[in-house]
Amino acid sequence: MRLKDKVAVITGAGMGMGREASVLFAQEGAKVLVFDINRQAAEETVAAARAAGGEAAAVIGDVSKEADVKRGVDEAVARFGKLDILYANAGVLWKDRDKSVIETTEENWDIVQAINLKGAFFLTKHGIPRLREAGGGSIILVGSISALAGFTLAQDSYTCAKGALISLAKSLAVQFGPDNIRCNVIHPGMIDTPLQAPYLTEEKKKAIAAELPLRRLGVARDIAYAALFLASDESSWMTGAEMIVDGGFIAM
Numbered sequence: 001m002r003l004k005d006k007v008a009v010i011t012g013a014g015m016g017m018g019r020e021a022s023v024l025f026a027q028e029g030a031k032v033l034v035f036d037i038n039r040q041a042a043e044e045t046v047a048a049a050r051a052a053g054g055e056a057a058a059v060i061g062d063v064s065k066e067a068d069v070k071r072g073v074d075e076a077v078a079r080f081g082k083l084d085i086l087y088a089n090a091g092v093l094w095k096d097r098d099k100s101v102i103e104t105t106e107e108n109w110d111i112v113q114a115i116n117l118k119g120a121f122f123l124t125k126h127g128i129p130r131l132r133e134a135g136g137g138s139i140i141l142v143g144s145i146s147a148l149a150g151f152t153l154a155q156d157s158y159t160c161a162k163g164a165l166i167s168l169a170k171s172l173a174v175q176f177g178p179d180n181i182r183c184n185v186i187h188p189g190m191i192d193t194p195l196q197a198p199y200l201t202e203e204k205k206k207a208i209a210a211e212l213p214l215r216r217l218g219v220a221r222d223i224a225y226a227a228l229f230l231a232s233d234e235s236s237w238m239t240g241a242e243m244i245v246d247g248g249f250i251a252m
């Protein structure tokens with residue numbers, strides 16, 4: 001029960017790492033507000049968290065819309081009484097539309113920024129006052145190894161949004177540390193989730209795994225455990241930091 005009596009909002013909690021974290025957090029005693037744009041996926045996550053013995057509720061909304069995110073935060077407090085953990089997990093990787101700067105349209109650049117970066121702005125904007133009311137809390141932002149290294153097949157808007165989250169984490173860490181509010185970033189490597197599914201054949205997965213020091217792709221639980229540590233009081237002296245969970249990719 002590493003998150004006993006804590007309340008979390010997790011965005012993008014309908015699938016992938018957000019779903020896995022929702023179930024794990026609920027198992028560890030947290031009450032979880034599952035925020036996602038996809039109603040069916042969000043409801044499945046709530047059912048999985050409850051089946052695991054935890055408490056969860058869904059709010060359907062788009063992280064790029066301020067009113068939706070505020071509704072999610074307000075609902076968490078209305079339903080569960082307070083808020084301790086903000087997990088800005090929602091993100092999109094649209095390799096068909098988000099490419100190198102010389103190939104990307106302004107419209108595609110903006111929508112990727114709106115989901116991947118502005119979503120975290122809205123969650124922290126509306127969530128931090130609630131964490132303050134609770135006497136502190138933990139904010140987890142989700143970056144990517146693509147914010148730490150260049151790739152020949154570029155998704156430049158995605159990469160820039162993820163890079164900006166590192167700066168946001170440091171700024172929030174310094175501003176709100178005195179309020180006992182911590183903010184850290186997790187940088188996942190290649191994780192086998194629905195986000196990657198359109199781009200990965202079984203053959204490709206094997207080829208990528210063979211190049212990694214730990215010789216396998218990540219699974220959602222690898223990231224959920226990192227998030228659990230950052231959400232819990234075990235990491236209470238850690239803020240403004242980056243946690244790379246990538247099977248050793250960045251070490252190469």
Ligand SMILES: NC(=O)c1ccc[n+]([C@@H]2O[C@H](COP(=O)([O-])OP(=O)(O)OC[C@H]3O[C@@H](n4cnc5c(N)ncnc54)[C@H](O)[C@@H]3O)[C@@H](O)[C@H]2O)c1
Nearest residue numbers: 012014015016017037062063090091144190191193194195
């Ligand atoms: N999978 C990877 O290899 C990988 C690597 C590095 C970073 N990441 C990042 O990790 C996070 C989670 O990725 P994942 O692989 O679990 O993704 P996923 O696509 O499997 O799940 C993402 C969830 O976010 C929801 N979502 C999408 N747009 C939304 C919006 N506008 N508003 C609300 N919800 C929205 C989706 O419905 C889905 O349930 C993302 O920020 C992603 O960029 C993923």
